[in-house]
Amino acid sequence: EKSGEKRRKTGKMGEKRERMMKKLDMNSDGQLDFQEFLNLIGGIAVACHDSLLLKPQNP
Ligand SMILES: [Ca+2]
Numbered sequence: 001e002k003s004g005e006k007r008r009k010t011g012k013m014g015e016k017r018e019r020m021m022k023k024l025d026m027n028s029d030g031q032l033d034f035q036e037f038l039n040l041i042g043g044i045a046v047a048c049h050d051s052l053l054l055k056p057q058n059p
Helices: 002-024 034-054
Strands: none
Touching: 002 034
């Protein structure tokens, strides 16, 4: 029963994570190096920056 729970946990979540990894893992070594990590952070920063720009600076 415990192993079944573990399998369920790695199922959908693992798939989603794997897909994200493939997108971020540019040299396909299965892990994020510093440059790939920066791309992830950069993407988040751009998304935050865009959402900040949508807010009116002077109400
Ligand atoms: Ca990599």
